[in-house]
Amino acid sequence: MSHLRLDSLQFRHWGPFSLTLAPGECVGLTGPSGAGKTLLLRAIADLDAHSGKIFLDKDECSQVHAPAWRRQVGLLLAESQWWHDTVGEHFPEIDEAALQSLDLKPEVLKWPVSRLSSGEKQRLAVIRLLGNRPKVLLLDEPAANLDDDNTARVESLIEKYRQDTGAPAFWACHDMEQLRRVAVRQFRLEDGSLHEFIPDQ
Amino acid sequence: MTLISLSPFDLGIAALLVLAMAGCTTALRLQLGRSIVIASARLIVQLLLIGLVLKALFATERLLWVVLMALVMLLVGGREVMARQKRPLKGGWSYGVGTMSMFISSFATVIIALAVIVSPEPWYAPRYAIPLLGMLLGNTMNGIALSLDRLTQTTWQQRAVIEQRLLLGQDRREAILDIARDSLRTGMIPIINAMATAGIVSIPGMMTGQILAGSPPLEAVKYQIMIWLLIAAGSGFGMMTAIGVASGRLFDHRHRLRLDRLATPKS
Numbered sequence: 001m002s003h004l005r006l007d008s009l010q011f012r013h014w015g016p017f018s019l020t021l022a023p024g025e026c027v028g029l030t031g032p033s034g035a036g037k038t039l040l041l042r043a044i045a046d047l048d049a050h051s052g053k054i055f056l057d058k059d060e061c062s063q064v065h066a067p068a069w070r071r072q073v074g075l076l077l078a079e080s081q082w083w084h085d086t087v088g089e090h091f092p093e094i095d096e097a098a099l100q101s102l103d104l105k106p107e108v109l110k111w112p113v114s115r116l117s118s119g120e121k122q123r124l125a126v127i128r129l130l131g132n133r134p135k136v137l138l139l140d141e142p143a144a145n146l147d148d149d150n151t152a153r154v155e156s157l158i159e160k161y162r163q164d165t166g167a168p169a170f171w172a173c174h175d176m177e178q179l180r181r182v183a184v185r186q187f188r189l190e191d192g193s194l195h196e197f198i199p200d201q
Numbered sequence: 202m203t204l205i206s207l208s209p210f211d212l213g214i215a216a217l218l219v220l221a222m223a224g225c226t227t228a229l230r231l232q233l234g235r236s237i238v239i240a241s242a243r244l245i246v247q248l249l250l251i252g253l254v255l256k257a258l259f260a261t262e263r264l265l266w267v268v269l270m271a272l273v274m275l276l277v278g279g280r281e282v283m284a285r286q287k288r289p290l291k292g293g294w295s296y297g298v299g300t301m302s303m304f305i306s307s308f309a310t311v312i313i314a315l316a317v318i319v320s321p322e323p324w325y326a327p328r329y330a331i332p333l334l335g336m337l338l339g340n341t342m343n344g345i346a347l348s349l350d351r352l353t354q355t356t357w358q359q360r361a362v363i364e365q366r367l368l369l370g371q372d373r374r375e376a377i378l379d380i381a382r383d384s385l386r387t388g389m390i391p392i393i394n395a396m397a398t399a400g401i402v403s404i405p406g407m408m409t410g411q412i413l414a415g416s417p418p419l420e421a422v423k424y425q426i427m428i429w430l431l432i433a434a435g436s437g438f439g440m441m442t443a444i445g446v447a448s449g450r451l452f453d454h455r456h457r458l459r460l461d462r463l464a465t466p467k468s
Contacts, residue, residue, distance in 0.1 A: 047457055066455045070369070077365065081362045081365035083359075
C-alpha cells in the first residue's frame, strides 16, 4: 500500500503540479494530443529532468537510486520496445497466470519478437511491467492497440494487480468510456495545468 | 643497394594519373573532382612540409622538439576524430574524449616500444619516435572515430529502446552495454582484418617503405609485426577508453538518456 505525492512538479513549461494519489486509487488523465500527458508521466518516472518533488510514501525521488525508483514507479509507454531476439529473453520470470489472463499462450515466449502483432506487444508489455512489482503504475494508453475483448482483459488484470498490491495508478488515455470504468477521479491536462472534472454521464 | 631518388618529374607522372581520374569523375557527375584535387594538393603540401620538419628534427635530436611535434600530431588527430562524427558530443567533449583516449593509448604504447622494445639511443630518437607515433596515432584515430561515430549514431537511433530499458529499471551502463560493445567491435574490425590479411592480400606500407629503402626483408617484417601488434593493442585500449567515457556522458546522474548532449548533424 503506497501513495504517490507530486509537490510543485514542473518540467519545461508545464506545471507546477501538486497532487496526491491515495493507495489503490486510479486517477484518469486526459487532454488533447500534445498537451503533455506523456511528458508528465515521464517526469514522474524521472526519465526527464524536472523541478519540484515527488514522494513515494516517505521517499523523495532524488534520494532514491534512479533505476530503483523506476522499478517502483513503473511507467508503461504507449509503444513498447523489445531489444532481444526472442520474446522470452525480456522476462526474467514467467507469470503463466498473467499470460493466460491476457489470452496469450506460453509458446509466445519462444517466438522471435518480429512475429508479435502490436496488440500482442502491448499485452506482453503490461505483463513485463507488472513483473517488476511496481508500487505505482503510470499507464500511457495501455489499451490503444487492443480490441474490446483484450481491452477488458488488460483492464481487469491491472485492476486485480491494484487490489492485490494497493498500488495507485495514473491512467492516461483519450477514451472517456474507459476512464469512467477504471478511474475514480478524472483530470484534464490542458495549457500546462491539471483540471479535475466530472465526466458527463 | 641504395634508394632510387624520385625526381619532381616522376611525381608529376603520378599526379597526371590522379588528374585524369578526377576528370573522369567530373564527366560522371560524381561531384568529387574538386575534393580529389584539393585532397591531392593537401597530401603533397603536407607531406613536403613534414619532410622538411623531420629533416630539421633529425638534425637536432632535442627531446623538447620531439615532444612538441608529438603534441601537434595528437591535437590535430583529436580534431579529426571529432570532425568525422555525424553527431559528436557537444561542448568540447568530443574533442576531449578523442584526444584523451588517443593520448593514453598511443603515447603509452610508443613509450613502451621505445624504452623497452626498440631502445634507440637516446630513447626519444626522433627517427624512431616520430614515425612510430605517427603510425599508432593514425590507426588509433581511425578506430576511435569509427567506434565513437557508431556509438552516438546508434544511441540516437535506438533512443526508444534505451529509454524502455531504463524504465524497466536497468541502470545506464546496462541500458547501453549492447550498443557500446557493438561500437567497439565496429572499431576493431578493420584492424583485425588488416592483421589477418597482412602479407597475403597486401604488403603493409611501412614494410614496403623499409624494403624500398634497402632493408633486408626479414628485418622489415619484424618491424611490421611489432607495429601491427602495438597498433592492435593501442587502438583497442584507446577505443575502450573513448567508448567508456563517451557512453557515460550520454546519461546524467539520474540515469536519464541525454541526447541533448549530442550535436545535430550539419546537412
